[in-house]
Amino acid sequence: MIQSTEIKPGQCFVWDGELYQAITVDRNKTAMAKMKVAIKVRSPKTGVVKELGLLGSDRVEEANIDKREMQYLYDAGETLCFMDTETYEQIEIPSDRLTWEKQFLTESMMVKVEFYNGEILGIELPDKVNLKVAEAEAAVKGNTATAAQKNATLETGLVIKVPLFINTGDTVEVSTADGKYCGRA
DSSP, rough: OGGGGGOOTTTTHHHHHTEEEEEEEEEEEOOOSSOEEEEEEEEETOOOEEEEEEETTTTEEOOEEEEEEEEEEEEEEEEEEETTTTTTEEEEEEHHHHHHTTOOOTTTTTEEEEEEETTEEEEEEESEEEEEEEEEEETTOOOOOOOOEEEEETTTEEEEEEETTTTTTTEEEETTTTOOOEEOO
């Protein structure tokens, strides 16, 4: 058990029987009142984001999230298939639970699959991934006074803004946090 004042962003904990991951933590202490901790949390099971208001004296149970390195194999339509490279055990995760992550997955990519009490929560992607540009718009001549950008469709179907010099067939580095172009790979 840990006190609510010790919770850090990114940490997982159990409160009222529910598993949460802290996104932001704000502590407020006035001279006359007890410390209040406002925590913006996300439910790893459902993806729902909400605010929790705890007192500084409240105690929460620290959750132990097990992360296993696995290889992404293929998209089976309704599910995505992953394999543990040590035991060759295969698991399937429903596609609707990985809508954001699916945009960055390529075959044979290594990811961390998160488990809590034997239940699959989701996957943890690397910070940046390299993806091939499947289709890029033509650059508009004369539109270079500022940092001009154009749309590019990547091999996974993700559409991002890229600089004008990026062409079809190039490989680009994309941030998995916000889906933005980071540079050439």
